[in-house]
Every structure is written in C-alpha cells, then in structure tokens.
Amino acid sequence: MSIIKACIFDLDGVIVDTAVYHYKAWKHLANELGFDLSEEDNEKLKGVSRVRSLELILQWGGVTKTPAEQEELATKKNGWYVEMISHMTPAEILPGAKEFLETCRAAGLKTALGSASKNSMTILKKINIAGLFDAVIDGNMVSKPKPDPEVFLKGAEALHVAPAECVVFEDAIAGIEAAISGGMKAVGIGSPTVLTEADLVVSGLNEMSLEKLSTL
Numbered sequence: 226m227s228i229i230k231a232c233i234f235d236l237d238g239v240i241v242d243t244a245v246y247h248y249k250a251w252k253h254l255a256n257e258l259g260f261d262l263s264e265e266d267n268e269k270l271k272g273v274s275r276v277r278s279l280e281l282i283l284q285w286g287g288v289t290k291t292p293a294e295q296e297e298l299a300t301k302k303n304g305w306y307v308e309m310i311s312h313m314t315p316a317e318i319l320p321g322a323k324e325f326l327e328t329c330r331a332a333g334l335k336t337a338l339g340s341a342s343k344n345s346m347t348i349l350k351k352i353n354i355a356g357l358f359d360a361v362i363d364g365n366m367v368s369k370p371k372p373d374p375e376v377f378l379k380g381a382e383a384l385h386v387a388p389a390e391c392v393v394f395e396d397a398i399a400g401i402e403a404a405i406s407g408g409m410k411a412v413g414i415g416s417p418t419v420l421t422e423a424d425l426v427v428s429g430l431n432e433m434s435l436e437k438l439s440t441l
C-alpha cells in the first residue's frame with residue numbers, strides 16, 4: 226500500500242498554461258528595453274521567481290539597471306501579466322487537472338498548491354478551483370525560491386502530513402529538485418528526457434490515476 230497522504234501541485238504548467246502570458250509580458254518589457262526574447266529563452270524562466278527572471282532577462286539583453294529600476298520593471302511586467310490573467314476562465318484549466326484533484330480528494334487525499342507565483346490566488350479564483358485545495362502556499366509566503374524545498378515543506382506542514390507522505394506534481398526541473406530535497410516523491414509533468422530526476426513523468430494530469438499514485 227502506498228504511504229501517500231497528500232498531493233501538492235505546482236500551478237503554472239501543471240494546472241494552467243500561464244507561461245504564454247509570462248512570455249508575452251517579459252517580451253514586451255525586453256522590446257521596450259531594445260532587445261528581443263525568444264521562446265527558447267522563455268523556457269529557461271519556467272518555475273523561476275519574478276525577481277530572478279528579470280535578472281536573467283537583463284543579463285541576456287546586456288542591460289544593467291539599479292535595484293530601484295529593477296523593481297520598477299518587475300512591477301511594470303506584472304501589471305501587464307495581471308491584465309492578461311484577469312481574462313482567464315475555467316476553460317483554461319489543463320486537461321485532466323480538475324478531474325484528478327477531485328479524484329484525489331474523493332479518495333481521502335489532502336491537496337495543496339505549491340507555487341512560486343504571487344498571483345496564484347488570482348488565477349485560482351479566475352479558473353474557479355480554489356475550493357479544491359486544502360492549503361495554498363504561494364510566492365507571497367516563501368522567502369527561498371525553488372529548488373529550495375520551502376514552498377513544499379510549508380505545504381506539508383499546512384496539511385499536517387510528513388514530507389515522505391507527499392507527492393509533488395511539477396513541470397520545472399527546479400521544482401522536481403525542490404520536492405526531492407524536501408524528502409517528497411516527485412511526478413514530472415512534461416518530458417522524461419528533461420525531468421530526469423522525477424519518480425514518474427506523465428505528459429499531463431489527464432494521464433494520472435490513483436493506480437499510478439500507488440506505485441510511488
């Protein structure tokens with residue numbers, strides 16, 4: 226029998242595909258600063274905090290900014306991003322995500338969100354699934370970004386379960402690393418050739434089942 230008592234889900238790339246909105250907003254900012262941002266560059270920003278993403282983008286563009294200017298730029302990007310996510314609807318929930326959350330809860334498993342995004346609650350409300358989580362830990366509640374396990378350990382604590390009783394669902398390498406270093410099982414959402422450290426990799430939550438969970 227599996228010892229799993231709780232499932233902790235990343236948001237961006239697992240429940241919804243917001244990477245496209247992050248990309249549009251960062252690209253807009255880069256263009257204003259006089260350079261471009263490729264989709265390939267954007268891949269490297271998945272799971273990376275807002276502050277660190279900006280640092281990387283400025284580095285790629287060869288642009289130097291003071292800390293105060295960087296704060297201003299991050300705020301500007303977030304304004305565009307928030308405007309885009311304000312139009313999100315439940316139709317944008319990735320295939321199988323809502324159903325798998327419901328399946329877990331019906332089986333008595335606890336559920337939490339563990340995301341780097343400070344906009345997590347806005348998105349959960351827009352897609353109308355906030356009620357499917359027993360706890361929500363987001364970028365406003367952590368001080369150390371993934372691959373530090375802080376976000377997931379806080380999730381386990383909020384659910385009153387031990388880290389070893391948790392499985393994390395993540396699309397980013399840094400997120401898989403965070404789960405493993407926190408002593409949790411990790412299910413990768415994406416490609417097995419990228420998420421090599423994960424205990425199991427599926428292409429989306431529509432491929433998950435209680436049976437697969439029980440093998441972890």
Ligand code: BG6
Nearest residue numbers: 237271272274275341342343344
């Ligand atoms: C992660 C995304 O979930 O959240 C990153 O994968 C993003 O791309 C990070 O930078 C922080 O998000 P936000 O909404 O707080 O800017």
Ligand code: MG
Nearest residue numbers: 235237238396
């Ligand atoms: Mg993600």
